[in-house]
Amino acid sequence: xxxxxxxxxxxxxxxxxxxxxxxxxxxxxxxxxxxxxxxxxxxxxxxxxxxxxxxxxxxxxxxxxxxxxxxxxxxxxxxxxxxxxxxxxxxxxxxxxxxxxxxxxxxxxxxxxxxxxxxxxxxxxxxxxxxxxxxxxxxxxxxxxxxxxxxxxxxxxxxxxxxxxxxxxxxxxxxxxxxxxxxxxxxxxxxxxxxxxxxxxxxxxxxxxxxxxxxxxxxxxxxxxxxxxxxxxxxxxxxxxxxxxxxxxxxxxxxxxxxxxxxxxxxxxxxxxxxxxxxxxxxxxxxxxxxxxxxxxxxxxxxxxxxxxxxxxxxxxxxxxxxxxxxxxx
Amino acid sequence: xxxxxxxxxxxxxxxxxxxxxxxxxxxxxxxxxxxxxxxxxxxxxxxxxxxxxxxxxxxxxxxxxxxxxxxxxxxxxxxxxxxxxxxxxxxxxxxxxxxxxxxxxxxxxxxxxxxxxxxxxxxxxxxxxxxxxxxxxxxxxxxxxxxxxxxxxxxxxxxxxxxxxxxxxxxxxxxxxxxxxxxxxxxxxxxxxxxxxxxxxxxxxxxxxxxxxxxxxxxxxxxxxxxxxxxxxxxxxxxxxxxxxxxxxxxxxxxxxxxxxxxxxxxxxxxxxxxxxxxxxxxxxxxxxxxxxxxxxxxxx
Numbered sequence: 001x002x003x004x005x006x007x008x009x010x011x012x013x014x015x016x017x018x019x020x021x022x023x024x025x026x027x028x029x030x031x032x033x034x035x036x037x038x039x040x041x042x043x044x045x046x047x048x049x050x051x052x053x054x055x056x057x058x059x060x061x062x063x064x065x066x067x068x069x070x071x072x073x074x075x076x077x078x079x080x081x082x083x084x085x086x087x088x089x090x091x092x093x094x095x096x097x098x099x100x101x102x103x104x105x106x107x108x109x110x111x112x113x114x115x116x117x118x119x120x121x122x123x124x125x126x127x128x129x130x131x132x133x134x135x136x137x138x139x140x141x142x143x144x145x146x147x148x149x150x151x152x153x154x155x156x157x158x159x160x161x162x163x164x165x166x167x168x169x170x171x172x173x174x175x176x177x178x179x180x181x182x183x184x185x186x187x188x189x190x191x192x193x194x195x196x197x198x199x200x201x202x203x204x205x206x207x208x209x210x211x212x213x214x215x216x217x218x219x220x221x222x223x224x225x226x227x228x229x230x231x232x233x234x235x236x237x238x239x240x241x242x243x244x245x246x247x248x249x250x251x252x253x254x255x256x257x258x259x260x261x262x263x264x265x266x267x268x269x270x271x272x273x274x275x276x277x278x279x280x281x282x283x284x285x286x287x288x289x290x291x292x293x294x295x296x297x298x299x300x301x302x303x304x305x306x307x308x309x310x311x312x313x314x315x316x317x318x319x320x321x322x323x324x325x326x327x328x329x330x
Numbered sequence: 331x332x333x334x335x336x337x338x339x340x341x342x343x344x345x346x347x348x349x350x351x352x353x354x355x356x357x358x359x360x361x362x363x364x365x366x367x368x369x370x371x372x373x374x375x376x377x378x379x380x381x382x383x384x385x386x387x388x389x390x391x392x393x394x395x396x397x398x399x400x401x402x403x404x405x406x407x408x409x410x411x412x413x414x415x416x417x418x419x420x421x422x423x424x425x426x427x428x429x430x431x432x433x434x435x436x437x438x439x440x441x442x443x444x445x446x447x448x449x450x451x452x453x454x455x456x457x458x459x460x461x462x463x464x465x466x467x468x469x470x471x472x473x474x475x476x477x478x479x480x481x482x483x484x485x486x487x488x489x490x491x492x493x494x495x496x497x498x499x500x501x502x503x504x505x506x507x508x509x510x511x512x513x514x515x516x517x518x519x520x521x522x523x524x525x526x527x528x529x530x531x532x533x534x535x536x537x538x539x540x541x542x543x544x545x546x547x548x549x550x551x552x553x554x555x556x557x558x559x560x561x562x563x564x565x566x567x568x569x570x571x572x573x574x575x576x577x578x579x580x581x582x583x584x585x586x587x588x589x590x591x592x593x594x595x596x597x598x599x600x601x602x603x604x605x606x607x608x609x610x611x612x613x614x615x616x617x618x619x620x621x622x623x624x625x626x627x628x629x630x631x
Contacts, residue, residue, distance in 0.1 A: 075384055079377075087377045262581040269577040284578065 069095075069102055076109060080116070088113050104134035111140060120147035128160065138164065138172055139330045145179060146326055150319055154187045174199075174207045175329055181214050182322040185221060186315060193218055206328045210321040217318055224310065229303040236299035240292060243299025248306045256295045263288035356386040360395065367402055376402035393419045393428050400435050404442075413439040430460055438471055446478035466496055466625060473621040477614055482518060485617070489514055489624065496628045510624055517620055521613035532602035536595045543598025548605050556594040563587035 072095060079088040092110050097103040111126035127144035130137055141164040148157035161179050166172035181196035197218070200211040227247045236243030241257030244250070267288045270281035363378030379399035386392050396419045403412035416436045422429055437452035453472050456464065469492040476485040493507040527547045536543030541557030544550070567583025570576075 075381060078384055079380070084380070086373075087380070090373070090377060262585070266578040266581045269575050273573070273575055280575075280578070284582070 069098075073105060073109070080109070080113060083116070085113050085117050100131060100133065104130050104136070108134065108136045108140055111143065115143060115147065120151050124148050124151070132165070138166070142175065142179065142326055142330070145183075146319075146322055149179075149183050149186060149322065154183050158183050171204050171206060171329060174201060174204050175325055178207050178210055178214065178325060179322055181211075182318050185214065185217055185318050188221065190218065190222060207325045210325050213321040214318070217314060217321070221314060226307050226310075227303045229300040232299040232303035233296050236296045240295045241299075243296065244302045247299060247303040249302050252298075252302060256298065260288065260291045260295055263291050353388065353391075356382055356388070356391050359385060360391070360398075363395070363398065367398065372402045372405040375399075376406070389422060389424055390428070393422050393424070393432065397428070397431055397435060400439065404439065409439040409443040413443060426460075430456070430464070433459070434464075434468060434471070437475075441471060441475055441478070446475045449475045450479060466492075466628060469496070470621060470625045473624075474618060477617045477621065480610075480614075486511060486514060489621075492624070493628065510627075514617070514620060517616050518613070521609075521616055524609050524612075526606045526609050527602035529599040529602040529606070532598040533595050536598035540591065540594055543595065544601055547598055547602035549601045552597065552601060556590060556597065559590040560587060560594065563590055 072091065076088050076091050079085075079091070089110070092106060092113065095102075095106055097106050107126045107129040111123045111130070114120070114123035114126060124144040124147035127140040127147070130140035134140070141160055145157040145160040145164075148154075148160065158180060161176055161183070164176065166176045177196050177199040181193050181200070184190070184192035184196055193214075197211075197214065200207075200214070202208045202211055232243035232247045234243070235246050236256075239257070240260040241253035241255070244253035244256055263284060267281060267284040270278055270284050274281055359378065359382045363375050363382060366375035366378055376399050379395045379402060382395035383392050383399065386395065396415055400412040400416050403409070403415070413436055416432055416439065419428075419432045420436070422432065433452055433456045437449045437456065440446075440452060441449035449471070453468070453475060456468065469488070473485060473488055473492065476488055489510055490507045493510055494503050532543040532547045534543070535546050536556075540560040541553035541555075544553030544556060563583055563586040567579045567587060570579035570583055
């Protein structure tokens with residue numbers, strides 16, 4: 001009867017042991033597993049309770065799943081950060097994307113590496129393949145447009161920017177206007193520039209300085225009077241070297257004049273002493289004539305060269321001011 | 331107390347198991363990189379070693395991967411990159427032999443990259459840390475660096491300590507050292523005896539005697555051509571002046587003469603500089619050859 005009335009109880013010492021020893025032990029074990037799992041995930045390793053840490057990427061060959069993909073991309077980004085572009089491209093070529101997100105990532109990274117290597121055509125090609133679902137879609141479009149503009153394909157660059165949805169009144173919109181304004185200046189389409197510049201607000205520090213710079217470029221282009229190769233040639237025909245001075249190359253002009261004058265005087269000296277049939281006169285007069293004609297051709301070339309130099313300098317300045325906001329914004 | 335011990339054991343077990351797994355993984359990557367290197371795929375192996383460096387958490391594994399990557403880059407003749415990569419391991423405070431290896435490889439890459447000054451500074455660090463406790467290759471590299479820096483006296487001392495440290499027979503060491511020093515001095519003397527034209531002197535000669543600066547620089551052909559050109563243009567001026575063509579004489583005679591005259595002075599200086607450089611290079615090449623033969627001799631002993 002005594003046994004019937006007795007209730008089964010956990011002995012107090014076991015209960016105490018459970019509460020004070022075993023429970024903390026289990027909690028600590030769980031805590032450690034969590035910490036290890038977090039650490040391993042951060043360093044690209046997965047936990048396998050049977051075999052410890054398992055890597056799906058073996059010996060540089062990426063496996064197809066999302067985990068190994070992100071791990072491989074992390075390594076490639078690390079290489080890009082080290083300026084190891086050749087190595088990055090080598091690994092990117094080996095990647096095999098399994099979904100559109102991975103494909104976008106691959107295109108973006110290839111575009112970026114080619115951009116860093118100054119291979120702008122290929123860079124633009126890859127950037128343009130990034131779909132509009134990608135978080136780097138806008139960045140890719142802006143950089144593609146810049147690359148195309150840099151390579152001289154301004155119509156395509158403009159098309160890319162115009163087809164990029166940037167929303168109204170935000171930074172991307174301001175950036176788009178600035179880029180379109182820059183492209184218009186590169187094309188020397190001042191009317192188109194004025195249309196874009198009407199939207200310059202100066203509200204964003206990323207674009208404000210470059211908007212002002214674009215205005216300076218616009219004024220310089222508007223006020224610039226290009227030298228005429230025809231006028232330069234005619235001036236040099238009248239007075240040797242004058243065409244070069246007109247084209248903005250005074251030292252070349254003076255040197256040209258002295259050469260022609262010296263040969264002319266030499267020819268005159270021979271003419272005065274030996275007459276027009278003298279071999280020395282014919283030779284020196286021919287040389288003087290050749291230099292005279294050469295000076296005219298040189299003046300035409302100098303005029304064209306000066307125009308090209310100005311245009312090249314302006315293009316570089318405009319491209320620079322298109323580039324800076326892109327690097328600051330993204 | 332026994333429970334606390336239990337916790338520690340669990341901790342050690344978990345840490346051990348998990349880090350062992352990571353270690354096994356990086357070792358697998360390392361083996362793959364090694365096989366790529368062994369098969370001559372140096373570029374791919376350099377990427378694979380970089381992956382080990384990136385993935386591994388163990389300093390020892392990282393420094394080993396870095397050193398092996400440097401070997402791959404050396405095979406690709408990319409010494410500047412190897413040097414830059416090795417700089418990452420300079421602060422390694424583990425195994426002494428690996429630290430030695432890193433410093434040596436850095437000095438070697440700096441030397442091969444055409445920067446003997448940097449190589450010398452790194453070798454000085456090496457000597458400061460490890461004293462004379464180094465292999466023959468360090469002595470050879472230091473010799474080559476001193477040669478490129480034209481520190482002839484320091485190189486003589488270096489050769490002596492090299493022979494004394496590595497000669498198999500200590501009794502014969504001093505004798506061999508003397509013999510090698512005499513050989514080195516003879517090479518230097520022979521090369522130094524070769525006249526090295528001074529560009530300033532060459533210019534001065536050409537200022538007073540046309541073509542003589544080129545002759546002094548060891549280029550007799552150019553000297554004669556220049557002298558003839560000056561004489562011919564002066565002759566043309568004289569002939570035209572005698573016949574009353576004064577203006578033509580000035581432009582067609584004196585004009586070319588001044589070009590030949592001043593051009594000749596400039597040319598004499600340039601020829602002397604080139605000649606001097608090539609003779610200096612010959613000296614460096616001769617001493618370099620001597621250092622390699624010295625290494626072979628000591629090895630043979």
